[in-house]
């Protein structure tokens with residue numbers, strides 16, 4: 001079965017003033033994939049996410065989404081096409097309650113969609129509550145975000161991104177900083193949300209149990225280059241990958 005590419009990167013290059021981070025990265029993600037990008041610290045994973053989502057523009061190369069060239073499209077326009085994203089360090093409004101964070105996202109979703117412009121505020125609150133429910137945070141909706149456990153803050157961020165109904169959800173280390181049981185629960189939650197909303201996932205992770213629990217395709221990035229792409233089993237058996245991980249102390 002061959003599916004048309006949903007998201008592609010072609011020969012992406014990106015440098016910061018003192019360092020070249022992406023050295024010609026090409027990837028192809030199919031609709032429905034759970035595509036993991038793994039690699040040692042500093043390999044360029046977050047930079048690749050930024051370029052794919054439009055937070056940064058590549059110096060060279062192309063990003064396509066559903067066959068459309070989005071290379072020069074800013075992040076907010078990509079969100080309208082169906083891009084959603086969470087960050088390596090959760091980005092929520094720290095002094096607002098979980099509920100108010102979700103309401104901010106629901107308000108943004110309302111303004112983003114012209115046909116929804118006249119929704120009553122009650123619907124905004126209902127959308128916020130539904131999203132909090134989906135990540136099992138409804139009971140804690142009156143908690144101030146900065147006082148939530150870190151895993152809960154990550155789930156709040158996830159709820160906020162879901163409100164925008166993304167078709168492509170990009171998760172930068174969704175379980176970083178979590179305890180092992182919290183991690184396992186998050187893997188189950190993300191898998192269930194993906195299924196329920198029919199999303200395509202692109203994620204990065206250092207925790208291999210998370211990668212193996214979620215991903216059907218894995219790309220290995222090292223020094224800004226894709227070393228290999230394959231199934232989790234293929235990647236795990238790849239001797240070059242083993243060497244990279246042994247060398248980086250992540251084995």
Ligand SMILES: Nc1ncnc2c1ncn2[C@@H]1O[C@H](COP(=O)(O)OP(=O)(O)OP(=O)(O)O)[C@@H](O)[C@H]1O
Nearest residue numbers: 016017019021040041042043044045046047048088
């Ligand atoms: N804004 C920036 N300015 C300059 N250099 C940067 C900037 N952001 C990242 N870098 C450098 O670019 C390289 C790649 O960083 P990036 O954050 O993309 O890696 P990563 O694979 O996500 O790493 P980690 O696993 O630690 O999250 C690193 O050497 C980093 O120090």
Ligand SMILES: [Mg+2]
Nearest residue numbers: 045046047088
């Ligand atoms: Mg990173």
